[in-house]
Amino acid sequence: MGKDFSTAEDIKAIAETRGLYASRHTMVLDVNQPGREHEKILYNPLASSVHIVNSSVVSILSAIQNQQSIGEVEHGLLQFFLDKGYVFPSRAEEEQKERLEYEKYRMRVQEGAFQLILTTTLQCNLQCSYCYQDAAGMARPGEIMTPEMFENVDAFVDQYTKDRHEKRCYYLLYGGEPLLLGKRDREIVERITQECRMFDIPLAAVTNGVNLYEYSDLFKGLKIGEFQITVDGPADIHNKRKKARDGKGSYERIMKGIERSIEYEFPINFKIVIDRENIDYVPELAEIIDRKGWLDLPEDRFKIQLAENAALNCPGGQAEGDNYMRPIEILRDLLEKSKRHSAVKKMFRPFCMGIKVLYTAGMPPHPRFGACSAGVLQLAFGSDGFVYPCMVYLGFPEHSIGTYYPEVAINEKELQKYEDLFSRNTQECESCDLKYACGGRCVPSVETLNTAKCPDVKELVQFGFDFYLPMIEERWLSEAAKEKQQ
Amino acid sequence: MTDKEEISVEDKADNSQASLFDKYGIKSLSKSKTDKRRVTKESVAFCCSKSSLDERDINQCTQCVI
Numbered sequence: 001m002g003k004d005f006s007t008a009e010d011i012k013a014i015a016e017t018r019g020l021y022a023s024r025h026t027m028v029l030d031v032n033q034p035g036r037e038h039e040k041i042l043y044n045p046l047a048s049s050v051h052i053v054n055s056s057v058v059s060i061l062s063a064i065q066n067q068q069s070i071g072e073v074e075h076g077l078l079q080f081f082l083d084k085g086y087v088f089p090s091r092a093e094e095e096q097k098e099r100l101e102y103e104k105y106r107m108r109v110q111e112g113a114f115q116l117i118l119t120t121t122l123q124c125n126l127q128c129s130y131c132y133q134d135a136a137g138m139a140r141p142g143e144i145m146t147p148e149m150f151e152n153v154d155a156f157v158d159q160y161t162k163d164r165h166e167k168r169c170y171y172l173l174y175g176g177e178p179l180l181l182g183k184r185d186r187e188i189v190e191r192i193t194q195e196c197r198m199f200d201i202p203l204a205a206v207t208n209g210v211n212l213y214e215y216s217d218l219f220k221g222l223k224i225g226e227f228q229i230t231v232d233g234p235a236d237i238h239n240k241r242k243k244a245r246d247g248k249g250s251y252e253r254i255m256k257g258i259e260r261s262i263e264y265e266f267p268i269n270f271k272i273v274i275d276r277e278n279i280d281y282v283p284e285l286a287e288i289i290d291r292k293g294w295l296d297l298p299e300d301r302f303k304i305q306l307a308e309n310a311a312l313n314c315p316g317g318q319a320e321g322d323n324y325m326r327p328i329e330i331l332r333d334l335l336e337k338s339k340r341h342s343a344v345k346k347m348f349r350p351f352c353m354g355i356k357v358l359y360t361a362g363m364p365p366h367p368r369f370g371a372c373s374a375g376v377l378q379l380a381f382g383s384d385g386f387v388y389p390c391m392v393y394l395g396f397p398e399h400s401i402g403t404y405y406p407e408v409a410i411n412e413k414e415l416q417k418y419e420d421l422f423s424r425n426t427q428e429c430e431s432c433d434l435k436y437a438c439g440g441r442c443v444p445s446v447e448t449l450n451t452a453k454c455p456d457v458k459e460l461v462q463f464g465f466d467f468y469l470p471m472i473e474e475r476w477l478s479e480a481a482k483e484k485q486q
Numbered sequence: 487m488t489d490k491e492e493i494s495v496e497d498k499a500d501n502s503q504a505s506l507f508d509k510y511g512i513k514s515l516s517k518s519k520t521d522k523r524r525v526t527k528e529s530v531a532f533c534c535s536k537s538s539l540d541e542r543d544i545n546q547c548t549q550c551v552i
Contacts, residue, residue, distance in 0.1 A: 051514055
């Protein structure tokens with residue numbers, strides 16, 4: 001990683017003549033365990049380096065950062081800093097590292113599958129208290145993607161991929177609510193599943209799950225990526241927040257759909273949107289799903305996704321903005337609940353800016369160059385015949401990158417804005433030292449819907465280490481013991 | 487340099503690094519880089535997230551997963 005300076009004199013010479021450069025992306029975090037106050041965690045998400053060190057190491061690093069005299073420092077320690085990307089011979093070398101990591105990221109992205117979002121309709125059978133689509137007036141009554149429109153999706157993708165890259169793809173059903181029971185609604189989903197069956201294309205859906213039971217036989221035998229379904233608590237609180245437009249609750253129907261999906265081995269992404277109104281009901285919900293045995297399933301069959309209620313910030317949002325909880329508030333609250341409720345403890349595997357990955361994969365995440373793949377790895381086909389770079393822009397034709405019906409046409413000028421994955425962040429995010437841990441915020445969510453707040457990155461990362469460090473260290477100890485036995 | 491001498495130089499380097507790590511309490515929280523286990527759990531995630539072949543590529547935005 002760092003240059004190999006073979007002698008102490010090499011490093012010392014640089015340090016004395018022009019100074020070493022301490023990476024601005026290194027985070028110094030606490031080991032919040034009794035008796036370990038003298039230890040610190042160094043985490044550099046650009047270099048994917050993470051170490052526990054004594055506080056004295058942090059002092060030396062700070063001296064380098066502040067361009068103060070570092071005194072007599074061992075060559076080996078400076079070499080360690082350089083090797084692990086905590087220190088560079090110059091800022092230019094760190095920038096070079098950023099470019100290198102970005103190229104690696106681009107190459108990985110090229111290997112990923114292409115997500116074709118099929119927005120069959122923007123209508124919905126629910127009226128959620130916090131729906132940003134309702135608040136933004138996005139619903140288009142009677143507007144449904146027809147099989148004839150769907151035939152043109154392929155033609156658009158062909159034109160799009162010409163001179164670009166040929167890719168594996170998968171379909172994502174999206175809305176509104178894609179699984180409605182009207183004749184025309186069913187017709188288009190049947191046509192899409194027929195295509196999936198014929199060409200072995202994986203299918204996924206973001207659905208409210210109300211009619212999933214009725215649709216499940218249609219999906220049988222397909223490669224299902226996942227169904228993302230939001231359940232906001234046990235029946236009463238869920239039904240209060242996610243009312244059906246016919247006035248009936250949605251909870252029982254959704255749970256029946258999930259049960260059937262699990263029986264059919266469709267992966268479920270069980271999302272809980274959390275705010276002050278429902279957080280105290282999470283333990284009861286956790287007990288319900290634990291009793292059903294869902295928490296014992298492997299993560300690739302059933303995973304929990306905790307989410308902030310970002311839509312509460314949306315202008316015109318129907319719910320009370322006061323109910324909004326920042327992600328770190330949600331995690332701290334649920335951690336306390338997990339100490340009193342075994343089901344919450346079982347369910348609670350917070351993501352914490354990817355620190356979870358350090359536990360599950362054994363290595364830190366790759367540096368995050370924006371979470372967004374709009375216009376590069378995803379295209380959203382609207383029920384209005386427009387193609388959007390992503391689903392957040394659905395219903396805003398001024399942001400479309402072309403049309404697929406009635407005419408197939410690409411707006412190359414608009415599409416060019418999305419060619420560079422690197423320029424996806426807001427200016428504020430781009431200049432932030434923590435950007436490689438966070439990935440930045442969704443630009444249209446910031447600019448169009450005003451739903452994306454800066455997420456307290458350092459606090460979330462610290463929370464992640466507080467939570468996962470004991471598990472990580474226990475694992476390393478037991479693996480080391482095993483190695484010794486062999 | 488003979489093979490034996492080369493190994494002895496490596497051992498020396500390992501020992502000196504080990505003592506440096508001890509002195510400064512340096513412990514890596516990543517598994518060893520020599521561990522060749524491929525971290526490639528296909529993660530085809532949805533909503534506004536990108537697909538990824540590698541578990542270490544975080545593919546969801548900060549709003550959806552906390």
